[in-house]
Amino acid sequence: MPYVPHTPEDTRAMLGAIGAGSVEELFAEIPLALRPKSFDLPGGLSEMATRQRIEDLAARNSNGMVSFLGAGFYDHYVPSAVDALISRGEFYTAYTPYQPEASQGTLQAIFEYQTAVARLMGMECANASVYDGGTALYEAMMMAVRQTKRVKVIVSETVSPIYRILLDTYTRNLKLTLVTVPHAKGGTDFAAMQAALDDATACVVVQNPNFFGCVEDASALFAAAKAKGALAIVSAYPVLQSVLKTPAAMGADIAVAEGQSLGLPLFFGGPYLGVMTSTKPLVRQMPGRIVGRTQDGQGRTGYVLTLQAREQHIRRQKATSNICSNQALCALRSLIHLSLLGEEGLARTARVSMENARYAAKKLTAIKGVELLSDKPFGNEFAITLPRSAQDVCLTLIEKGFVPGFPLGRYYQGMDNALLVCCTEKNSRRDIDILAAWMEDAI
Amino acid sequence: MSTLFKKSSPGREGVWPEAPSQELGELLPEGLLREKPAGMPSLSELDVVRHFSLLSRKNFGVDSNFYPLGSCTMKYNPKFCEDIAGLPGFARLHPLLPQLPRGDELTQGALEVMYETERWLCEITGMAEYTLHPMAGAHGELTGVLTIAAYHADKGNKKTKIICPDSAHGTNPASAAIAGYEVVSIASKDGIVDPDALAEVLDDEVAAMMMTCPNTLGLFEKNLPRIVEMLRSVDALLYYDGANLNAIMGKMRVGDAGFDVVHVNLHKTFGTPHGGGGPGSGPVGVCEKLVPYLPISRVVKDPSGRFHLRYDYPKSIGYVAPFYGNFGVVLKAYAYMLRLGREGLIKVSENAVLAANYLRKLLDDVLEVPYDRVCMHEFVASADKQSQKGVRALDIAKALLDKGYHAPTIYFPLIVKECLMFEPTETESKETLDQFVTDLREILALAESDPAAVQAAPVTTPVGRLDETRAARNMEITDDM
Numbered sequence: 043m044p045y046v047p048h049t050p051e052d053t054r055a056m057l058g059a060i061g062a063g064s065v066e067e068l069f070a071e072i073p074l075a076l077r078p079k080s081f082d083l084p085g086g087l088s089e090m091a092t093r094q095r096i097e098d099l100a101a102r103n104s105n106g107m108v109s110f111l112g113a114g115f116y117d118h119y120v121p122s123a124v125d126a127l128i129s130r131g132e133f134y135t136a137y138t139p140y141q142p143e144a145s146q147g148t149l150q151a152i153f154e155y156q157t158a159v160a161r162l163m164g165m166e167c168a169n170a171s172v173y174d175g176g177t178a179l180y181e182a183m184m185m186a187v188r189q190t191k192r193v194k195v196i197v198s199e200t201v202s203p204i205y206r207i208l209l210d211t212y213t214r215n216l217k218l219t220l221v222t223v224p225h226a227k228g229g230t231d232f233a234a235m236q237a238a239l240d241d242a243t244a245c246v247v248v249q250n251p252n253f254f255g256c257v258e259d260a261s262a263l264f265a266a267a268k269a270k271g272a273l274a275i276v277s278a279y280p281v282l283q284s285v286l287k288t289p290a291a292m293g294a295d296i297a298v299a300e301g302q303s304l305g306l307p308l309f310f311g312g313p314y315l316g317v318m319t320s321t322k323p324l325v326r327q328m329p330g331r332i333v334g335r336t337q338d339g340q341g342r343t344g345y346v347l348t349l350q351a352r353e354q355h356i357r358r359q360k361a362t363s364n365i366c367s368n369q370a371l372c373a374l375r376s377l378i379h380l381s382l383l384g385e386e387g388l389a390r391t392a393r394v395s396m397e398n399a400r401y402a403a404k405k406l407t408a409i410k411g412v413e414l415l416s417d418k419p420f421g422n423e424f425a426i427t428l429p430r431s432a433q434d435v436c437l438t439l440i441e442k443g444f445v446p447g448f449p450l451g452r453y454y455q456g457m458d459n460a461l462l463v464c465c466t467e468k469n470s471r472r473d474i475d476i477l478a479a480w481m482e483d484a485i
Numbered sequence: 486m487s488t489l490f491k492k493s494s495p496g497r498e499g500v501w502p503e504a505p506s507q508e509l510g511e512l513l514p515e516g517l518l519r520e521k522p523a524g525m526p527s528l529s530e531l532d533v534v535r536h537f538s539l540l541s542r543k544n545f546g547v548d549s550n551f552y553p554l555g556s557c558t559m560k561y562n563p564k565f566c567e568d569i570a571g572l573p574g575f576a577r578l579h580p581l582l583p584q585l586p587r588g589d590e591l592t593q594g595a596l597e598v599m600y601e602t603e604r605w606l607c608e609i610t611g612m613a614e615y616t617l618h619p620m621a622g623a624h625g626e627l628t629g630v631l632t633i634a635a636y637h638a639d640k641g642n643k644k645t646k647i648i649c650p651d652s653a654h655g656t657n658p659a660s661a662a663i664a665g666y667e668v669v670s671i672a673s674k675d676g677i678v679d680p681d682a683l684a685e686v687l688d689d690e691v692a693a694m695m696m697t698c699p700n701t702l703g704l705f706e707k708n709l710p711r712i713v714e715m716l717r718s719v720d721a722l723l724y725y726d727g728a729n730l731n732a733i734m735g736k737m738r739v740g741d742a743g744f745d746v747v748h749v750n751l752h753k754t755f756g757t758p759h760g761g762g763g764p765g766s767g768p769v770g771v772c773e774k775l776v777p778y779l780p781i782s783r784v785v786k787d788p789s790g791r792f793h794l795r796y797d798y799p800k801s802i803g804y805v806a807p808f809y810g811n812f813g814v815v816l817k818a819y820a821y822m823l824r825l826g827r828e829g830l831i832k833v834s835e836n837a838v839l840a841a842n843y844l845r846k847l848l849d850d851v852l853e854v855p856y857d858r859v860c861m862h863e864f865v866a867s868a869d870k871q872s873q874k875g876v877r878a879l880d881i882a883k884a885l886l887d888k889g890y891h892a893p894t895i896y897f898p899l900i901v902k903e904c905l906m907f908e909p910t911e912t913e914s915k916e917t918l919d920q921f922v923t924d925l926r927e928i929l930a931l932a933e934s935d936p937a938a939v940q941a942a943p944v945t946t947p948v949g950r951l952d953e954t955r956a957a958r959n960m961e962i963t964d965d966m
Contacts, residue, residue, distance in 0.1 A: 044824060045756070047914040056843040056915060065835045068842055068859055078738040083608055086826025089565050096820055100574025102594030104582070111579050114807075121500045123534055125571070131548030132541040135562055137749045137891070138762035143946035144886050147544035148761035151537070154489050157963040161524040169964055170762070173620035176807045179532055184663075204807045211780070211803035212627075215634050215665035215879070258516050284523050291520065307850055310595045311580035311808025312620060313764030325563045325960070331762065336956035344948035348956040352660035355621070358649075359668040364659035367621040371760030374537075381489055381533045382499035382500055385525040391506035396512045419513050437586040445585065452584055485507040 044086070101292075108473050110402070112423050112464025114175070114202050114253070116303040118281060118391060119468055121382045124305050128375055138368060142346045148370055149345035152333040155377040162283050163297040164290030165319035169368040175300025176205040178316030179247070179277050180212050181363060182296040185320070185327040186245035186273040188362070189218035193218050194242040197234055199225040200252035201277060203453035212218040228254035228416030228425050236266045244273040245295075250278055250286065254450075254462065255399075255423030256416050257286060264293035280304050280317060280376075281395070282421045284388040291317075296320045305379025306372055315372040326352060329363030365366065370375075391467050395422035398465035405478035406463065411485060415460055423464040425450060429485055432461040438484040444477055486543075486947075489536055493526035499533050543947045544761070545891045551917055553844070555863045555894035555906025556654070556701055558753035560729045560837075563824065566757065567819040575893045576814060580808040583782075594790035599784045599809060603768075604854045609830065610730070610747050611740025612770030614662045616779045618806040620727060625748030626660035626695070628780060631802045632771060633693045633722050633746060634664060635778035642720060644692035649918025650678050652702060652898045657695040657726060665695070666692060671902060676702045680711050684953035693746075694847050697726040699733070699861035701898045701906070703841065713743030722746060722775075726833060727767075730754045731910070732838055732862035735831030745772045750897045754833075755818035765815035780805045836911035837862040840918060846910050847922045851929045855901055865901050876932040876939050878903040883950065884942040888924040929932050 048056070050378065062068055087095065109117065129132065132147060133227030135185035137309050139152075172178045183195055197206060199222050209220060219242075223235045230248055246267045251257045264274035276289040278299045288326070301315030302308070316471040320328055326349065334348030354361040383391065401423040411429030428435055432449035439446045451458035465474070510517060528536070545552065552559035570576070574683045579596055587597065603615040612885045617798045619625035630647065637644045647661035648669045658668040669691075671682040677700060694716055706712070716723050725744040731754045733739075739747050751757050751766040759765070772781060777800040785795050809815075825833065838861055845864040847856055852866035868878040882892030882905070894906040909918055943949060 043829060043832050045563060046832055046911050048836055048839065048911075049767040052915040053839065056839055060839075060842045060846045062842070062859075066777075067840055068835075068838050071707060072733070073710075076709065076737050076742045078735065079606065079611065081735050081743045081827060083605065083822075083827035083830065084809040087823050088561075088827045089824060092820055092824045093565060093569055095823060096569045096598075096816070097572065099594035099597055100569075100572040103578050104575045104591035105574050105577070107591070109579060111581055111585075113581055115580060117577070117579070119502070121530075123499070123530055127534060127537045129567070129779050130538070130541040132544040132546040134567075134758040134760050135546035135548045135559075136544050136761045137552065137554060137557055137559055137759050139546075139883065140893050141886060142896075143546040143883065143948055144550075144891055144952050145543075145761070145945050146947050147540040147542065150486065150488070150543070151540055151761075153962070154964070157488070157490060157965065158525065160963045162966070164519075173624060173764070173811075174807060176804075177620070177624075181625055199761065207883070208807065211631065211805055214631070214802070215638075231822045250725075253708075257513060259517055274858070284519075284525070285513075286519055287517055287518050289542070307576040307813070308579050309576055310578040310592070310812040312806070312811040313766075313813050314807075316796035321588045325962070328837065332962055334956035334959075334960040336952045336959070337950040338951050340949060342948050344951045346951045346953050346956050347959070348953065351957075352657075355655040358655050358660075359653070361659045361662075364627060364663055365621075366623045366654075366656050367763035367765050368761070371758070372764055375760070378533065378537060381526050381536070382530060383502070383525070384493075384498050384527045385495075385522050386527070386568075387500055387527055388499055388523070389504050389509075390502040390505055393507070393509060393512065394503055397505055397507055400512065410572035416640070419517060422512075433586050440585065441588065442589070445579075445582070448581055449585070 046437050064457060071274045072346050078115050078478040107443050107445050110447045110463050110465065110477065111445045113448040113462055114300060115308060116466055117308060117468055118303050118466050120305050120379060123382055124375055124378045124425055127378050134371055139347060142344065146344060150368060151334050151377060153335060156333060157371040158377055158380050160319050162280055163278065163319045164288030165297055166322040167325040169328050170333060171373045172316035172318055172330050172365055173369065174312060174314040174316045175277065175298060176208045178298035178318045179205050180209055181318065181329045182275045182298050183209060185248065185324060186275065189324060189327050190244045190271065190273060192242050192244035195222060195244055196223060196238050197247040198223050198230045198235060200230045201247055201249040202253050219223050226264060229256055229418050230258055232263045235263055239266060239272060240268045241270060243270055245273040245275050246263050247275045249339055250276055251282060251421040254416060254425045255420040256418040257421050259287060259292060261292045268293065282392050285392045295324060298309060301376045304376035313372055315369055315376055327362060329340050330365040331368035350373060394467040395465055398469050399424060401471060402463060402474045406481060409482045409485060422466060423462060425460055425462050428459045428461060435484045439480050444480055446477060446481060486539060488964050489526045492530055492532060493528060495527050497527045497529050498528040499528055501930055550889055550891050551913055551921060552891040553893050553907045553909050554891060555908040558908060558910060560756055560910040561912035562756050563757045563821060566820045569815050570813050584796045593792055597782050598816055598819050600786055602815055605822050606749060606768055606770055610770050611738030612747055613773040614776045614779060615768050615770045617768045618810040619767040619769055619782045620806055620811050622748060622750040623656040623660060623766040625769045626656055627664060628769045628805045629724055629746040630660055630664040631747055631776055632778045635802050637692055638773050643711045645690045647692055648686060648694040651701050651900055653695060654726060654728060662686060676697040676704045677706050678708060678712060680708050680715065683712060683715060691719055691721040693722040693724050695724040695726060695935055697729055699729050702856055703860035703863040704856055705861060710741055710840060728753060729862065732834055734834040736834060740772060745775060753817040756821045757814050757817040764811050764814055766811040778802055787961050833911050840909040840911060840913060844907055844918055851926055853856050863906055865904050867901055868905060869904040871932050872903045874888060875936045878905050880939045880942065881928055884928040884939050886943040888946045890921060
C-alpha cells in the first residue's frame with residue numbers, strides 16, 4: 043500500500059493499544075444506513091503506470107505551437123534556478139506559518155515578496171497574496187467598499203472581461219452597483235468614468251496596460267475620484283510595471299496584479315498569484331496574510347504573521363475576507379524570479395517584449411486591410427482589426443501551428459473582426475515574419 | 486539573516502535576458518514611464534541560490550519534520566506527482582486556448598484530466614457533479630454558498646441566514662457573510678451539533694447549515710440523519726466542509742448521507758503540497774438539483790469520447806475563477822488518485838483513523854482528552870491541568886519545536902480550554918508516533934518539575950518566541966519602512 047507504512051504487525055499492535063479488535067470497529071459510529079451506496083473506483087496503478095498515463099494525457103495537448111496569445115496571461119522565460127529552489131521540500135511541504143519559530147524561511151520570503159511587489163507598484167503595503175489577479179481585483183473593490191461605506195463601483199470596460207464577469211458573480215447577492223463604462227476605440231473613456239463619479243462612488247477601477255494593450259495614465263481620473271471621496275484601483279501587469287509609470291505615481295490607493303508573469307508557468311489557468319498592494323491607511327482593510335518584522339526576547343530579528351485580528355480565524359463572520367491560504371509557494375516563485383532577473387533583467391524583459399510587439403504590429407499592419415484598433419501607445423500587446431472574422435483567421439492559422447492571438451469578439455460585442463496580439467521576449471523575429479506571412483494568406 | 490535587498494549590489498545580475506535595441510523613450514512617451522527604478526535586488530545567481538537555500542533550512546516541512554497539525558492533514562506528498570506536474574504538455578498550456586476556434590482539440594489531455602478528476606470526486610463523495618474552479622478550501626465555501634443562493638433565488642425562496650456550529654472553521658461564517666448572508670451560530674453539545682439548538686434557530690429564512698463531519702473535535706456527527714430531516718423541512722440545504730474528508734473515504738459518502746453541497750481540499754485529502762500556505766484547491770460538488778447553478782465553464786464528454794468546455798448554462802452563478810481553478814494542483818491530485826485507486830483510498834482513511842486513535846490512547850493519561858472516545862482522524866486534548874501550573878498549550882507547542890516536531894493546532898476549536906489538536910495522518914510510521922509520544926511525555930514531565938524550562942522554549946530554532954505585539958504596533962511589513 044503506497045505511502046502507508048503500517049505493517050500488519052504494526053496494525054495489530056496499534057489496535058491492541060487502542061483496545062479495538064479491528065480497524066472496522068473504529069468506524070462503528072457511522073451507522074450502516076450512512077455507509078456508501080457505492081465506491082466504484084478503479085484499482086490503483088504502479089507509479090510507473092500512473093506516470094505513463096499522465097504522459098499520454100500530456101501528449102494529447104497541443105504542444106510546440108507558436109503562440110501570440112496573451113490577454114492577461116503571459117509566457118515569459120523562467121530561469122532554471124526558480125524550479126530548482128522551489129523544489130526544496132522545506133518550502134513546498136511546509137504549512138501556513140502559524141509557528142513562526144519553525145517557519146522563518148517562509149515568513150522572511152513572504153516579507154521580501156511584500157517588499158518586492160510594493161516597490162514594483164510604488165505602494166507602501168502588500169499582503170502575502172490572494173489566489174489570482176481576478177480575485178485580487180475583487181478583494182480590492184471590497185476594500186474600497188468597506189473603507190468608504192459606499193455602494194457604487196465604476197469599472198472601465200477596458201478591464202479584463204474575464205475579471206469583470208468574476209466581479210459580477212461575487213457581488214450578485216450584495217447591495218452593490220457595478221457601473222461599466224464602455225471603452226472608446228480600445229482606450230479607457232476617462233471622461234465618461236469621471237462623469238459617472240458621484241458621492242455614492244466607492245471606487246474607480248482601471249487596468250494598465252488595459253485589456254487591449256494600451257498604456258494609459260489615469261492620474262486625472264484618480265484625482266477626480268479622490269475629490270469625490272472615492273478610492274482609485276489599478277490592475278497592472280507586473281513585468282511592464284518595471285518600466286511604466288507606477289500606480290502610486292498616478293495616485294492609486296490600491297494596486298493589484300496577476301503575478302503569473304513573474305516566473306509562474308501558464309499551467310492551463312493556475313495556480314496563479316494575486317498581487318495586492320495599497321497605501322498605508324488601507325492596510326487594515328487588506329484581506330489575507332501579512333508578514334511583519336519584529337524581534338525575539340534576545341533582540342534577534344524575526345518575522346511573524348501580523349494584524350491577524352482582521353482575519354477569519356479570529357473574527358469569523360466579521361473578518362475582512364474568508365481567505366485562509368496565502369499562496370506562499372507562488373509568491374516565492376515570483377520572488378526568486380524577480381531576484382534572478384534583478385532590476386535590469388526585468389526592465390530588459392519588458393523592453394524586448396515591447397520591441398517585439400512593435401515589430402509584429404509593423405509587419406501585421408503592412409498587410410492590406412489590417413489596422414491597429416487604437417492609436418494609443420501600447421506595451422507588449424496590441425489589438426488589430428482584420429477585414430474578416432478574427433475567429434476564422436485564427437482557425438486557419440491554428441491549423442498551421444500558429445496561435446495568432448485572442449479574438450476579441452469572444453467578449454466584446456461588435457468586435458468580431460478584432461484580434462489581440464501579444465509578444466514576449468520569447469517570440470522571435472522569424473516567428474513574427476512567418477505569422478505575418480500566414481496571416482496575409484489567410485486574409 | 487539579512488534580506489535580499491540588503492545583499493543587493495548594483496550592477497550584479499543573476500540572469501541576463503537579451504539586450505533591447507531601442508531606448509525606452511523610443512518605445513513609449515516619457516509621461517507614461519516610471520520616474521525611478523523599482524528597486525529590485527541585484528544579485529548573482531549563486532547569491533540567489535544560496536539565499537533561498539539558507540532560508541529553506543529555517544523551515545519545518547513534512548519532508549523533514551513530523552507535522553501533527555489538526556484539521557490541516559499534513560500528510561506526505563508523493564514526489565512523482567511534483568515531477569509529472571512539470572510536464573511541458575501541461576505546464577506551458579495557455580488557459581485561453583479552449584476559447585479559440587477548435588480550442589477543445591488543442592487541450593484534450595487537460596480536459597480529460599479535469600473530467601476524470603470530477604468523476605472520481607463524484608464517486609468518492611456521492612455527489613452528482615463537481616466544479617474544479619475554486620482555488621482553495623475557503624474559495625470552495627464561497628462558491629458553494631453562492632450556488633446555494635442561486636438555487637434559492639431561482640425558486641423564489643426568501644432566505645437570509647446561514648447556520649454555523651460553534652466548532653466550525655472560521656472560514657465558514659466568513660464565507661457565508663461575504664456572500665451576503667446573516668450568520669447564526671449554534672452551540673455544540675457533547676462536542677457535536679445539538680438538534681435542539683438547531684431547532685431553536687431554524688426557520689424559513691435559513692438558506693443552509695455548514696457542517697464538518699467528522700467535526701473539528703474529530704467526532705462523528707451522530708445526529709446527522711435528524712439534522713438532514715430538520716433542514717429539509719424548511720427547504721434549507723446542508724453544506725459539507727471537506728477539511729476532514731481524509732477520515733471517511735470508503736466509509737461514508739457525504740452525498741448519500743444527505744449533504745447537498747461539498748467542498749474538498751485537494752491539498753489535504755489528496756496529498757498535494759501546502760506550499761507554506763498555498764496554493765490549494767477546493768473543488769465543489771453538488772447534488773442533482775443544484776447542478777444548473779454551478780460556475781462556468783463546465784467540462785463535458787461527448788458520445789465519441791471527446792471532451793469540451795461548455796459555457797451555456799443560463800442559471801450558472803458565472804465565473805468564480807478566471808479559468809478552471811488551480812489546474813496544476815488538480816493534476817497532482819488526479820495522479821494521486823490513480824496511484825492509490827479504490828483500495829488505496831480506503832486504506833488512507835482507515836490508517837489515518839487508526840493512527841489518531843493510537844496517539845490518543847498513548848496520551849490520554851498525561852493530557853486530558855475531553856471527549857475520550859473513539860475519534861476519527863484527529864482528536865483534541867486539553868492542557869488545562871498543566872496550565873494551572875503555568876504551562877500553557879502554547880508552551881507545550883513551542884517545546885515540541887525544540888524536539889523537531891511541528892506543533893499541533895492550538896487554541897482551536899474555541900470550545901475546548903487550552904486545547905491541542907493532533908492529526909498524525911496515515912503516512913507516519915508507528916515508530917515515529919511512539920517517539921513523538923516519548924518526547925511529548927518528557928515535555929509534560931518537565932512541565933511538572935521545571936515549568937520555567939518549558940516556558941523558555943523554543944531554544945533550538947533560528948529565533949525564539951517573537952514579539953507579536955511589537956510587530957502589529959510598529960508594522961514593519963516591507964524592507965523600506
